[in-house]
Amino acid sequence: MGETFPPFDYAAARADFSLDVPADFNFAFDVVAKRGRENDKTALIAIDLGGENVVHHSYADLDRHSNSFANALMSLGAEKGDFAFVMIPRVVEWYQVLLGFAKTGVVAMPGTNLLTAKDIEYRINRADARLAVVTAEHADKVDQIRANCPSLEHLILIGERRDGWSTLEDMCADQPDTVDRNTLPGTSADELMLIYFTSGTTSMPKMVGRDHAYALAHSITGDYWMDLGEDDVHWTLTDTGWAKAAWGLLYPPLLAGAAVVLYDGEGFDADIHLKIIAEQRVTTFCAPPTIYRVLAQKDLSGADFSSLRHCFGAGEPLNPEAMRSWKAATGCDIYDGYGQTETINIVANYPGMEIRAGSMGKPVPGLTVDIIDDDGAIVADDEVGHIGVQVTDPWPPGLFHGYFRDDAVTAAAFRNGWYYTGDTAKRDADGYIWFVGRSDDIISSASYRISPFEVESALIEHEAVLESAVVAKPDEIRGEIVMAYITLVPGFEPSDDLAKEIQEFVKQQTAPYKYPRAIEFRDTLPKTISGKIRRVELREDAAKSV
Numbered sequence: 001m002g003e004t005f006p007p008f009d010y011a012a013a014r015a016d017f018s019l020d021v022p023a024d025f026n027f028a029f030d031v032v033a034k035r036g037r038e039n040d041k042t043a044l045i046a047i048d049l050g051g052e053n054v055v056h057h058s059y060a061d062l063d064r065h066s067n068s069f070a071n072a073l074m075s076l077g078a079e080k081g082d083f084a085f086v087m088i089p090r091v092v093e094w095y096q097v098l099l100g101f102a103k104t105g106v107v108a109m110p111g112t113n114l115l116t117a118k119d120i121e122y123r124i125n126r127a128d129a130r131l132a133v134v135t136a137e138h139a140d141k142v143d144q145i146r147a148n149c150p151s152l153e154h155l156i157l158i159g160e161r162r163d164g165w166s167t168l169e170d171m172c173a174d175q176p177d178t179v180d181r182n183t184l185p186g187t188s189a190d191e192l193m194l195i196y197f198t199s200g201t202t203s204m205p206k207m208v209g210r211d212h213a214y215a216l217a218h219s220i221t222g223d224y225w226m227d228l229g230e231d232d233v234h235w236t237l238t239d240t241g242w243a244k245a246a247w248g249l250l251y252p253p254l255l256a257g258a259a260v261v262l263y264d265g266e267g268f269d270a271d272i273h274l275k276i277i278a279e280q281r282v283t284t285f286c287a288p289p290t291i292y293r294v295l296a297q298k299d300l301s302g303a304d305f306s307s308l309r310h311c312f313g314a315g316e317p318l319n320p321e322a323m324r325s326w327k328a329a330t331g332c333d334i335y336d337g338y339g340q341t342e343t344i345n346i347v348a349n350y351p352g353m354e355i356r357a358g359s360m361g362k363p364v365p366g367l368t369v370d371i372i373d374d375d376g377a378i379v380a381d382d383e384v385g386h387i388g389v390q391v392t393d394p395w396p397p398g399l400f401h402g403y404f405r406d407d408a409v410t411a412a413a414f415r416n417g418w419y420y421t422g423d424t425a426k427r428d429a430d431g432y433i434w435f436v437g438r439s440d441d442i443i444s445s446a447s448y449r450i451s452p453f454e455v456e457s458a459l460i461e462h463e464a465v466l467e468s469a470v471v472a473k474p475d476e477i478r479g480e481i482v483m484a485y486i487t488l489v490p491g492f493e494p495s496d497d498l499a500k501e502i503q504e505f506v507k508q509q510t511a512p513y514k515y516p517r518a519i520e521f522r523d524t525l526p527k528t529i530s531g532k533i534r535r536v537e538l539r540e541d542a543a544k545s546v
Contacts, residue, residue: 002331003309005227008352010362017365019219019397025189027215028066028099029181031255036060042259045233045280046092049265051272054280055092059254062095064177069100071179072171076154080105080185083195084131085124087111087138087241090249090264093158093168094240097133098250102212103179105187106131109195112241113138121145123197124152126207126405133168135159189213195404196243196341207404208243208341215251217344217398220364222252225337225348227310228284235261235277236286237268243341244315248286258284270298278304285311288531289318290467292334293460296322297489300329308332310351314339315532319460320357336360338387338435340421342413344398346389347433358457359432360425367396371427376416381429384436384451388418424451441535443472445480450514452535455482458509459516462502464492469525469533473518473542483542484516485525494521518542 022030032043036059044057078084084101086108088094101108109127111120120141124132128151132142136159143164146152157165187193193212197205222228236248253260261280265272268291277285285308292313311326312335323334338347338360346369349361363369368390371379379385389399391414399419402410413420424436436442436451443450452470459468466489473483486502488494499519506515526534 003333003351005310005352008350010350010353013224013350014365019217019366021189021213021216021397023189024186025212025216026102026187027193027212027251027254028063028102031215032059032066032099033063035254035257036063039230039257041230041257043254044092044095045259045261047261047263047265047276047280051263051265051275056259057092057095059257062099065092065096065172066099066103067179068172068175068177069096069168070103070184071175073100073104073106074184075175076166076171078104078106078131078154080187081192082106082131083109083127083129084133085109085111085120085127085129087113087115087120087132087134088158089113089135090240090262091135091158092262093135095250097168102187102193103181103184105185105191107192107195109197110241110245111197112239114239115141115241117141117144121148122204124149126197127195130154131156133158136162139165187212189216192404194246196246198341206406206409208400209402209404210246210400214246214344214398214400216255218247218251219255220366220397221247221339221345222256224350224364225312225335225345225361226252226284226286227351228253228256228258230257232256232258232283233261233281233307234258234284234286235263235280235282237273237288237291247339247345268294270295274300274303277308278306281307283307283309287311287313288315289313289322292322292326293319293466296325300325303329305330305332311335312337312349314345318358319457321461323357338433342400342419342421343389346398347387356428356432359428359434362431362433367399368392369433371425371433372416372418372420376418379427382426384424384426384442386418386439387421387423387425387433389421391417391419438535441471443470443480443482445472445475445478445482445513450482452482454510455484455506455514455516458506458514459484459486459502461509462505464488464498465502466490467525469535469538470516471535471539471542474546481517482514483518483520485520485522485538487522487525518545520545 040058040060042056043059046055131154133156155165158168189212192209194210196208234253238244308330311332314337335349337345339345347360349355371385372388426434437453441452455470456468459465467487469485472480475481526537
């Protein structure tokens, strides 16, 4: 199919933008239930682990199932404002639970399915959660720490019965699948709906509160970067515990009335994923750059991509070779975008607008995003500064209001009239934004300021490099030097000769002063549970190796 987009008038999109958020907005009622009543169609295409069994669930199904859960919660004694830990993989019950919580005003705290018992204990106690909802494979973890969580009262299990637990199925079995919205406490748009925990690359995870208006603000994500519509079959590869699931599995696609592919698979099996794209006639596809790089190494000549019309990715540098391979195989470019747990999509490449390889794109309509200095002044073109979101009245759509129960960290992030994202970037003369790195990751070597991402982007172009992480290593002469930790593509073996070859390669790809003067090959790189490389750990290792 390939992509065919009309020209995108960026200036007009910004000038014409408006978003009306009703005072009592509730996504579960005002979007999902409304669609179920007025134009019911497939909302979810649920696929099992092997990719064989496929079940379609309509918008009306999601509404009925979440109504039953909402009624069960009220019978249980759950109250608006309670906190609930949620650890559910990519199964339809994830929607039932999150939408049911939203209807009752219970604040859901999604967690990735990689969390340990210790992680769960931290999250429950940090929020004083009263409820926990998990699938059977995680029940042991909760039982291990239950005695250490005095606020925890109600344990809800998805799966077979277990002592001390209520099952979701039993709770909902005798409950009506309709609910009178007027009998529930009601939610206002500015009240808490979700708590996400940041990945904690440099500290313990922080709580990011997302209000009910956040769901509607994701219309910006869906309308501009993702370009979603009712006829789309959309698939985002993500764990349900990450904020990326809110972007790709929940709010933007259901706001648009699209059908969402929900694959309950483990890991990444390229053949199954390619099969699903073909058989389910996926039209819009979002994957991390790592996945695009893996697919770029496969022979894609026999794959059926005829349904695809738009592809995008976010989270890390996108390898130009992977972009070229994907374009050759599918006819689709990969549109980069940028945002955080604390925001919606705030910078994007838009369908119908020129893509500049390596750029995150331009700020989305509805928000003022720019590159600023420590004092909040906008820096000159091509100068490295902080990525900031201007605090406006009314409040910028989709921007969080601060870290929950953490005034000190909030004050550090909101200053000079801006929200400081903690990331740095440059802006070119045409307004495109180019990511540089985390604010604390910039390498200062012999007076040069070097972006780890720029070096990583060059490294990943080498045929032997599968993954890389670049950090500063203390150096007596230069202050710091660039050190690269590298995992290799299968078939390549670590050696001094290969390290020298990679160094020379980087010198040809970017300014020579940026090349890694030290390289260490590793089997794996340390990562957070959300898959982000723990550069703080690698910086410590680099310092110890001096």
